[in-house]
Amino acid sequence: xxxxxxxxxxxxxxxxxxxxxxxxxxxxxxxxxxxxxxxxxxxxxxxxxxxxxxxxxxxxxxxxxxxxxxxxxxxxxxxxxxxxxxxxxxxxxxxxxxxxxxxxxxxxxxxxxxxxxxxxxxxxxxxxxxxxxxxxxxxxxxxxxxxxxxxxxxxxxxxxxxxxxxxxxxxxxxxxxxxxxxxxxxxxxxxxxxxxxxxxxxxxxxxxxxxxxxxxxxxxxxxxxxxxxxxxxxxxxxxxxxxxxxxxxxxxxxxxxxxxxxxxxxxxxxxxxxxxxxxxx
Numbered sequence: 001x002x003x004x005x006x007x008x009x010x011x012x013x014x015x016x017x018x019x020x021x022x023x024x025x026x027x028x029x030x031x032x033x034x035x036x037x038x039x040x041x042x043x044x045x046x047x048x049x050x051x052x053x054x055x056x057x058x059x060x061x062x063x064x065x066x067x068x069x070x071x072x073x074x075x076x077x078x079x080x081x082x083x084x085x086x087x088x089x090x091x092x093x094x095x096x097x098x099x100x101x102x103x104x105x106x107x108x109x110x111x112x113x114x115x116x117x118x119x120x121x122x123x124x125x126x127x128x129x130x131x132x133x134x135x136x137x138x139x140x141x142x143x144x145x146x147x148x149x150x151x152x153x154x155x156x157x158x159x160x161x162x163x164x165x166x167x168x169x170x171x172x173x174x175x176x177x178x179x180x181x182x183x184x185x186x187x188x189x190x191x192x193x194x195x196x197x198x199x200x201x202x203x204x205x206x207x208x209x210x211x212x213x214x215x216x217x218x219x220x221x222x223x224x225x226x227x228x229x230x231x232x233x234x235x236x237x238x239x240x241x242x243x244x245x246x247x248x249x250x251x252x253x254x255x256x257x258x259x260x261x262x263x264x265x266x267x268x269x270x271x272x273x274x275x276x277x278x279x280x281x
Contacts, residue, residue, distance in 0.1 A: 006038025007200050010064070010071060011190070013045045014056035017251035018063045021205070021235035023265055028232050029203035030069045041197055042074030047189050049079070063252040067262045076197075078189055085184040088192040088222065089139050089177065092146070096130030097221045098177055100142040105176075119210075121173035124150070140182035145174040146217065154213040159230030161206070166213040175214050187211060191218045199227045206231040 010026045012018060018026075033040040044060070046052035061075065092098045101122075108120050127147060136142075150169030158164050166172060177188040184192075194202065202212075212229050219226040255265055 004198075004200050006033060006036035007198050008033035008036075008038060008040045008203060009043050009194070009197065009199050010040060010069065011043045011045050011204075012060045012064075013048075014053060014060055015048070015051045016056060017059055017253050019235075019250045019252065020255065020265055020268070023063075023067055023252055023262075024235050025203065025205050025232050026064065026069050027067060027266065028230075030071075032201065032203055032230065036201075038200070039072040041076065041199075042071035043193060043197070044075045044077045044079075045186075045189065047078045047085075047183055049183070052079070059253060063256075066252065066256060067265075076193075078193065081193065082184075084196055085189055085192050086139075088188060089144065089184070092177065092188075092218075092221060093133045093136070093144075095221060096133070098144050098146050099128035099130060099133045100136055101126065101128065101145045101174075101176075102142055104143070104180075119172070121169070122175070124169075124173075127174065139178040141180060143176050143180050144178040146177050146187075146214070146221075147174050148172065148214075148217060154216055156212060156216060156226075156229060158209075159201070159203075159228060160233075161209075161231060164209060164212075166210060168213070168217070172210050172214060177218075187214050187218060191215050191222070191224075194227060195219075195222065195224045201228040201230060203230045203232065205234050207234055 008029050010029050012022065012026070030040055042064070044057055046057060057075075057077075064071075089098070103122075103126055108122055111120070111123050111126075122145065127145075130147075133144075148168035152168045153165050154168055155163065155165035175187060176185045178184050193199075209231055212231070216226055252265070260268075
C-alpha cells in the first residue's frame with residue numbers, strides 16, 4: 001500500500017487575538033508537517049457570524065507570519081464552504097444518524113443530574129426518531145443532534161498521549177451538529193473540511209480530546225477514514241488556568257509589542273522552537 005502524503009492543517013477561530021497557547025499548538029502542527037515532508041493548510045474557522053470578526057482574521061494572519069508559521073495552502077475560510085457542510089448534514093439526516101431537537105444547551109443544563117458538569121449529558125428521553133429528521137428539507141430553525149451509540153467505547157491512539165478512550169452516553173451524549181440559527185456546529189464543520197481537504201493528522205490542544213471521540217463517530221457515519229490525532233499540552237498562566245483569548249496581556253500582539261521575539265515566546269513556555277515529533281511516511 002502506498003503511504004499517504006502527510007497533510008496537516010492550522011485552523012484558528014477569529015473570535016479574538018491569538019495568544020501564547022495558540023503559538024505553541026500551531027508551531028507544533030507546522031513543525032510536525034515539515035518533519036514529515038508534508039503540506040500544511042491554513043483554514044480560518046469563521047463559521048460563526050456573531051463571534052468571528054474580520055479584524056481578528058487579519059491579526060491572525062499577521063501573528064502567524066511573525067511566528068514564522070508558513071502554510072502551503074490557504075487561507076481557506078469556512079464561511080465560504082456552506083454547501084460542503086449542507087451536503088454532510090443531508091447525508092447524516094438521510095442515514096438516520098441525526099435528529100431535530102428543540103432543546104437548548106440551557107435546557108440540558110437544567111435537566112442534568114449533575115449541573116456542575118462542564119458539558120452535561122443530553123437526556124435520552126428527549127431523543128427524536130430518525131424518521132422525524134426526514135420531515136425537514138433544510139436544517140434552519142432547530143438544533144440537530146447526533147445520536148451516540150450508548151455504552152460503546154470510542155478509542156483512538158493519540159500521537160502524544162497514547163491510548164485514549166471514552167464511553168458514549170457516559171462521557172458525552174448526543175451532540176449538536178447544526179444550530180438553530182442555521183450555523184453548522186464545530187464537530188460537523190471540522191470533520192467535513194478535514195475529509196474534503198484530505199487531512200492525515202490533526203494537531204490541536206488536549207482540551208479537545210472528547211471532541212475527537214465525537215468526531216470519530218461522524219467519520220464512521222460518513223464512511224470516511226479518520227486522520228491520526230496528536231493532542232498537545234495546554235499552556236497555562238501563573239495561576240494554573242488555561243489561557244483564553246480574554247487574556248490580552250498574553251496575546252501574541254501584546255508580546256510582540258513588548259519586545260518578545262517568536263523564539264522568546266516559545267522559550268518562555270518551555271516549548272522547543274522545532275518539535276519534530278514522530279515522522280510520517
